[in-house]
Amino acid sequence: MxxxxxxxxxxxxxxxxxxxxxxxxxxxxxxxxxxxxxxxxxxxxxxxxxxxxxxxxxxxxxxxxxxxxxxxxxxxxxxxxxxxxxxxxxxxxxxxxxxxxxxxxxxxxxxxxxxxxxxxxxxxxxxxxxxxxxxxxxxxxxxxxxxxxxxxxxxxxxxxxxxxxxxxxxxxxxxxxxxxxxxxxxRIYQGRPQAGKELTEDYNPLEAGLWRAISFTKGCYIGQETIARLNTYQGVKQRLWRITLDRQAEAGTVITLEGQKVGILTSVKGLTGLGYLKTKLVDQGMTVQLGEAIATVEKPPYLSHQYYQGPS
Known part of the structure; x- marks a missing residue:
């Protein structure tokens, strides 16, 4: 793409x-x-x-x-x-x-x-x-x-x-x-998360792929204990991906894999969106569904994760 x-x-x-x-x-x-x-x-x-x-x-x-x-x-x-x-x-x-x-x-x-x-x-x-x-x-x-x-x-x-x-x-x-x-x-194509969409109190910055903006050696700050624990134990349960659709879908649409809910679409413009997907179930290149739409999971260039364990 x-x-x-x-x-x-x-x-x-x-x-x-x-x-x-x-x-x-x-x-x-x-x-x-x-x-x-x-x-x-x-x-x-x-x-x-x-x-x-x-x-x-x-x-x-x-x-x-x-x-x-x-x-x-x-x-x-x-x-x-x-x-x-x-x-x-x-x-x-x-x-x-x-x-x-x-x-x-x-x-x-x-x-x-x-x-x-x-x-x-x-x-x-x-x-x-x-x-x-x-x-x-x-x-x-x-x-x-x-x-x-x-x-x-x-x-x-x-x-x-x-x-x-x-x-x-x-x-x-x-x-x-x-x-x-x-x-x-x-913004959506590159994968930069936005407040009110990908950046809300439903998600943490590790799930949003914002490792570039996090120091794990600086010491205490608000929320530091939770983020440090997630990093130490590799506890990121969902991850932000780019979603390429074959037809229109709306933000907020549930994303499924073989009938199982695996995430949600947070932003969309045309046939390109962003969405959080479960770490243990979805990996890059997989095909998911959003209602009648079929979509491919892609890694946007803006986001990064220092570790990631995909589906076993």
Whole structure:
């Protein structure tokens, strides 16, 4: 199955809703380190990384992208989760903590430049690589450019002041646009889980394949005991897969194998979906059913598991 876009061409995706929370204060690293799954205190200024907010039983609340700045941590989160996460973090800030939350969502916007030849459109700038981000000044405006698209596809995310949309149009307005429906197709094809669909309190980040965002050596954090136990005893009972259908189905449809329920479809666009399937019963390449639809189980590139025991 091929990607729904030709990555030989460079595409522009203006994020329709962009939410950004800044953590300030000298305790900001320690605070986020203790609230999420990744090793925040080990990260250097100029890095970006992903981390997962989980509840006390290790169930998933949100996957955030964090930019480490000299004086703050910027958290890029889904718009629908911003207020919830703000309240969640605020309840754990105690009077003696030197941590301050600031909502930057009204002040910044973001676009994603997607494609294998995106460097041809960088105007000769130095570009970040790996888990780096760089600040570039263009006509006196600071742009934050990170070497990631959120989908494990080649390209960059550019964060810019909200009142500088015209500058962004001048720089990249000639590129073909990706609309939200097309982006949703890409998200599902790549396998990035989304809050309210794959990321809910029904699932944990190991089931969601978010090993990239989890440290097993960082020590205690909210939900750490449950996640550590699942990892130690290889107790992941279900796993997120890409589902390729032969006909339409709706999110929430039960997935069966030989008449037995083995999972549920969590997202779908066209004939491609995502769904959680029982670890001991389903493996890559198997055929499952969703009502009248026949579907093939595939591994999406965004997700990873450091161990996996398939059906015996």
């Amino acid at each position: 091929a990607l729904p876009f030709d990555l030989e061409q460079t595409w522009l995706y203006p994020l329709p809703e962009f939410s950004l929370i800044a953590l300030q204060g000298e305790d900001r690293r320690r605070f986020l380190h203790n609230q999420t799954t990744n090793a925040v205190e080990a990260r250097a200024v100029g890095e970006w990384f992903e981390t997962v907010f989980v509840n006390s039983t290790g169930r998933t609340l949100e996957l955030a992208t964090v930019y480490v700045r000299q004086d703050s941590l910027w958290l890029q989160v889904e718009a629908g989760q911003k207020d919830f996460l703000w309240q969640w973090m605020d309840r754990f800030i105690f009077p003696f903590d030197k941590v301050e939350l600031r909502d930057l969502s009204a002040h910044y916007r973001a676009v994603v430049l997607l494609g294998e030849k995106v460097e041809e459109h960088n105007l000769g700038w130095q570009l970040p690589t790996g888990n780096q981000w760089l600040a570039q000044s263009v006509q006196g405006v600071e742009l934050l450019i990170s070497a990631q698209t959120g989908l494990d596809l080649p390209g960059y995310t550019v964060i810019f002041p909200a009142d500088q949309q015209e500058l962004v149009n001048q720089l990249w307005g000639h590129l073909p646009l990706i609309n939200p429906d097309q982006w949703e197709s890409l």
